[in-house]
Amino acid sequence: MAGAAKPIVLTQSTEGLDKAVLKNADGTTAEVYLHGGHVTSWVSGSKKEELLFVSEKAIFKPPKAIRGGIPVCFPQFSDFGPLGQHGFARNQLWAVDTLEESLDGATLTLLLRSGQEELQKWPHKFELRMRVQIATNGNLVVQPSVKNIGIEDFTFTFALHTYFAVSDISNVEVTGVQGLEYLESLVTPRRKEKEERSAVDFKGEVDRIYLNTPDELRIVDRGNRTITLKKTGLPDAIVWNPWIEKAKATADLGDEEYHQFVCVEAAVVGDPVTLQPGQTWTAQQVLSVS
Numbered sequence: 001m002a003g004a005a006k007p008i009v010l011t012q013s014t015e016g017l018d019k020a021v022l023k024n025a026d027g028t029t030a031e032v033y034l035h036g037g038h039v040t041s042w043v044s045g046s047k048k049e050e051l052l053f054v055s056e057k058a059i060f061k062p063p064k065a066i067r068g069g070i071p072v073c074f075p076q077f078s079d080f081g082p083l084g085q086h087g088f089a090r091n092q093l094w095a096v097d098t099l100e101e102s103l104d105g106a107t108l109t110l111l112l113r114s115g116q117e118e119l120q121k122w123p124h125k126f127e128l129r130m131r132v133q134i135a136t137n138g139n140l141v142v143q144p145s146v147k148n149i150g151i152e153d154f155t156f157t158f159a160l161h162t163y164f165a166v167s168d169i170s171n172v173e174v175t176g177v178q179g180l181e182y183l184e185s186l187v188t189p190r191r192k193e194k195e196e197r198s199a200v201d202f203k204g205e206v207d208r209i210y211l212n213t214p215d216e217l218r219i220v221d222r223g224n225r226t227i228t229l230k231k232t233g234l235p236d237a238i239v240w241n242p243w244i245e246k247a248k249a250t251a252d253l254g255d256e257e258y259h260q261f262v263c264v265e266a267a268v269v270g271d272p273v274t275l276q277p278g279q280t281w282t283a284q285q286v287l288s289v290s
């Protein structure tokens with residue numbers, strides 16, 4: 001690999017938690033915490049700016065999930081099941097599975113295996129992996145996989161709850177949604193609607209689960225940059241911004257920070273995944289910036 005710097009460095013953060021820093025020769029970097037398997041930073045060499053949002057009030061202390069980056073929602077998205085909101089994977093301590101340094105870029109795979117604590121919450125034996133790669137073209141490639149290592153089927157929902165950093169939420173639109181069905185999460189029970197517009201914009205709280213979305217969505221930050229999210233195995237997409245009242249009500253989010261991010265969450269929610277013993281589910285999300 002070009003350059004003298006080590007492409008993957010495991011280190012302790014100022015919070016005392018283990019994290020890995022992935023680097024490429026072009027200056028692209030990513031940071032990944034073992035707590036929650038969270039990717040918390042992605043700086044593309046071409047743009048040299050932070051593309052993921054992390055709250056100034058984020059709590060880096062297990063079992064709280066980190067508010068920002070890419071929290072992993074497993075084995076449950078939101079309240080779609082009996083577990084706590086978004087399942088437990090984002091709160092647990094993961095292990096380093098493998099480190100790879102190849103011509104394609106630096107790659108780290110983290111692993112969460114069903115230990116005693118996890119089995120108490122959810123009685124199914126699994127291995128959840130997050131393969132995180134900083135590609136040599138500056139893209140952030142994330143490949144989650146789930147293996148059933150038990151003796152019975154299990155079913156789960158899943159989301160990569162990505163917080164994208166934006167110049168201001170009023171400049172943002174998310175494209176690729178026209179004609180799609182979505183579940184409106186701002187009403188109880190959720191209501192199915194059809195999206196007539198070509199893009200979602202933000203003039204207040206937005207919380208929607210778009211179903212069977214195209215494999216490519218764009219987060220357009222007008223006058224600043226466009227991030228393209230390409231996905232496979234993750235048919236649905238949640239679009240979320242809490243706006244001011246919910247931001248105020250969220251302890252680990254600053255009152256005004258809702259201006260600085262949008263969540264676009266590649267997910268499998270509408271049609272949950274069932275794995276038989278020995279089966280593995282894999283998905284992929286590739287983020288690129290222009």
Ligand SMILES: O=P(O)(O)OC[C@H]1O[C@@H](O)[C@H](O)[C@@H](O)[C@@H]1O
Nearest residue numbers: 078085086161185207238240265
């Ligand atoms: O505060 P949490 O648990 O991280 O959830 C944040 C948001 O996550 C989104 O995925 C949900 O659609 C929202 O309803 C929820 O408010």
